Amino acid sequence: MTLVTPVPPAHAADDVDIIRRIGRGDRGALEQLYDDNAGWLTVRLSRRCGNPELVDTALQDTFLTIWKKASRYQPTGDVGAWIWTIAIRRLIDQLRKHPPPSPTAAIAPLADVIDQEVPLALGHTELGEAFASLDPELQAVMAATALDGLTNSEAADLLGIPTGTVKSRLSRARLMLKEQLR
Amino acid sequence: MTMQEFDKAMTRCGEVPRLFAGPSVVTDPTRHSANFAAIKAEIDAPKPGLLARVLLRVGVSEDTVPLVTATPALRRSWIASVGLAMLFALTSAGSNTSEGADRIVVFLTLAPLLPLAGVALAFGPKVDPTYEVALAAPIDGFRLFLIRAMTVLGGSTLGLLIMSALMPSGGLQRIAWLLPALATTSLAMALSTRFDPLMAAAGVGAVWLLIVTMSVSASSVADAFGPVMQVASAAIASAGAIALGQRRRRLDIASDR
Numbered sequence: 001m002t003l004v005t006p007v008p009p010a011h012a013a014d015d016v017d018i019i020r021r022i023g024r025g026d027r028g029a030l031e032q033l034y035d036d037n038a039g040w041l042t043v044r045l046s047r048r049c050g051n052p053e054l055v056d057t058a059l060q061d062t063f064l065t066i067w068k069k070a071s072r073y074q075p076t077g078d079v080g081a082w083i084w085t086i087a088i089r090r091l092i093d094q095l096r097k098h099p100p101p102s103p104t105a106a107i108a109p110l111a112d113v114i115d116q117e118v119p120l121a122l123g124h125t126e127l128g129e130a131f132a133s134l135d136p137e138l139q140a141v142m143a144a145t146a147l148d149g150l151t152n153s154e155a156a157d158l159l160g161i162p163t164g165t166v167k168s169r170l171s172r173a174r175l176m177l178k179e180q181l182r
Numbered sequence: 183m184t185m186q187e188f189d190k191a192m193t194r195c196g197e198v199p200r201l202f203a204g205p206s207v208v209t210d211p212t213r214h215s216a217n218f219a220a221i222k223a224e225i226d227a228p229k230p231g232l233l234a235r236v237l238l239r240v241g242v243s244e245d246t247v248p249l250v251t252a253t254p255a256l257r258r259s260w261i262a263s264v265g266l267a268m269l270f271a272l273t274s275a276g277s278n279t280s281e282g283a284d285r286i287v288v289f290l291t292l293a294p295l296l297p298l299a300g301v302a303l304a305f306g307p308k309v310d311p312t313y314e315v316a317l318a319a320p321i322d323g324f325r326l327f328l329i330r331a332m333t334v335l336g337g338s339t340l341g342l343l344i345m346s347a348l349m350p351s352g353g354l355q356r357i358a359w360l361l362p363a364l365a366t367t368s369l370a371m372a373l374s375t376r377f378d379p380l381m382a383a384a385g386v387g388a389v390w391l392l393i394v395t396m397s398v399s400a401s402s403v404a405d406a407f408g409p410v411m412q413v414a415s416a417a418i419a420s421a422g423a424i425a426l427g428q429r430r431r432r433l434d435i436a437s438d439r
Contacts, residue, residue, distance in 0.1 A: 027222075034218050040203035042213075056217055063221045077197060084199035117202045121195050127188050146192035178185055 015079035023071035034063055037080070041087050047112035048148075048158060049091055054098060058091040065090065088148055092157050100160060109159045110140045118143055130180035138173040141166050246329060265341065286355060287403050291394045293342050293359035295387050298366045300334035302383030327374075335367055358407035361415035366390050368422030375429035 021029035038059060045055045065086050073082070114136070122128035131139065144155035145166070152170070156163040195202050230238065230247070237247050342363070346356040366386050373382035397406040 027225075030221075031218065034221065035214075037200070038214055038217065039207035039209045040200045042209070043203040043207045044199070056213070056220075059217055060220045060224065063218075064224055067221075067225060078199070080200040081197055084196070116204060117195060118192075120202055121191050122188075123191075127191055130188070142192075146189060147195045149193065149196045174185065177188060181184055181188065 016073075016075045019066075019070050019073045019075075019079060019082075022067060023073060030063065030067055033066065033083075037083055038063075040080075041083065044084070044117075045087060045091050047116065048088070048110060049095065049100075051098075051100065054091070054094040058087065058094045061090040061093065062087040085149070088150070088158075089154070092150075092154050095157050095160075099157075109137075110143050111136070113143045113147065114139045117147060121147060126181065130177050133180060134173055134176060138169055138176070141169040142173050142177075145170060286349070287398060287406075289345075289349070290355075290359045290362075290403075290407050291391065291398075294363035294366045294390060296342060297335045297338040297363050298370055298383050298387055298390075300338045301331045301367050301370060302379050304330040304334045327371075331367070331371055339363065355404065355407065358412070361412050361419065362390070362407075365415040365418035365422065368419045368426065370422075372422040372425040372429065375426065 015033075018029050018033050022033060041059055041062065042055060045058055046052070049055050049058070062083065066083065069086075076082075118131060118139070119128060122131055131142065134142065140159055141155060144150050144158050145152065148155075148158075150158060152166045153163045156166045159166070231251060234247050234251050237251070238244065339360070342359065343357070346359075349356050370379070370383040370386040373386065376382075377385075394406065397411070400406075
């Protein structure tokens with residue numbers, strides 16, 4: 001059985017209040033934050049890691065980190081953004097501990113991110129077309145660094161490639177995009 | 183269109199990340215509640231102490247750590263009282279040459295009793311609050327006994343080695359307690375397969391004190407803790423270890439009572 005839940009609208013003030021309550025040790029607030037956010041977090045983490053066990057562990061670690069850090073939370077922008085920066089780094093922690101077997105050539109890394117998240121950011125504009133013209137491996141490093149805001153070494157762990165490769169692919173990608181966008 | 187616009191568009195995802203999951207998210211309710219149950223369990227789990235964290239760091243398995251840290255003899259109070267007793271023994275003796283010799287006799291005599299007492303207190307119905315739990319748990323009693331005894335032996339030996347190093351004089355004689363300590367402990371452990379651990383340790387300790395008193399009064403300190411005692415100690419330690427290995431079944435039966 002599955003439940004389809006609409007993405008809750010972001011009520012910035014409510015969200016900050018929930019984090020404050022969690023910071024005071026309120027379990028109910030933690031559960032509420034979990035109920036509101038576990039769904040989209042799971043969807044987005046699963047697009048970046050094919051192993052559901054690692055995704056579940058990363059999700060649990062995310063809320064444990066929130067439980068510990070909530071009292072020191074400084075509201076800057078969307079609470080979801082704060083949660084996501086924690087979540088993706090907990091996922092990378094898991095990938096560092098349990099590196100997946102060498103990436104299979106059949107499945108392009110971050111294919112789901114490129115298919116479903118990049119178009120949301122870029123739309124059917126010149127930007128989207130320029131991005132689509134890149135090789136899949138260049139799209140993957142762009143998605144990991146520009147979209148997810150990861151450092152080169154974090155992107156390397158997410159994609160299962162050396163940091164140097166991330167750097168060189170990234171500079172190639174940016175060079176090609178510049179050409180396209182000129 | 184420029185790269186700035188591209189980067190700005192891409193970072194929108196970091197600003198409102200939940201929108202990037204898509205218009206609706208599909209949640210498996212079983213998985214959803216199982217993950218929250220795991221989060222709650224982790225929040226409620228007792229925090230591992232300093233010792234447990236150190237043990238985990240050096241690669242001791244998660245199953246073994248609680249067995250080690252639940253060892254009564256490792257309790258802070260026990261360690262503190264033993265430390266104080268040893269410091270007292272070290273400092274209460276005089277400081278001039280002849281009294282310096284007294285001091286080392288006190289140290290060498292008492293030192294082997296520490297790991298012995300520790301091992302005796304590490305196991306058994308009288309002293310171990312987790313004794314009943316351990317009996318009911320599906321763990322090899324012999325393995326439990328060994329793990330705890332080794333923990334205590336390791337801890338007290340380390341402490342004694344540090345104290346030996348801190349002693350101002352005495353040379354190699356300062357660690358003349360090491361083999362006797364292994365001998366008394368190993369013998370007491372072997373005897374524990376047949377007798378109550380406390381009784382076994384008390385008996386071995388008494389015999390040790392008797393031997394030391396007799397040999398020190400008959401000769402010098404250097405002779406009393408000299409090669410003869412060291413060789414004999416090594417032999418007893420080995421014999422005890424072998425007997426322990428052979429009698430392991432017996433210990434399991436004893437702990438089943």
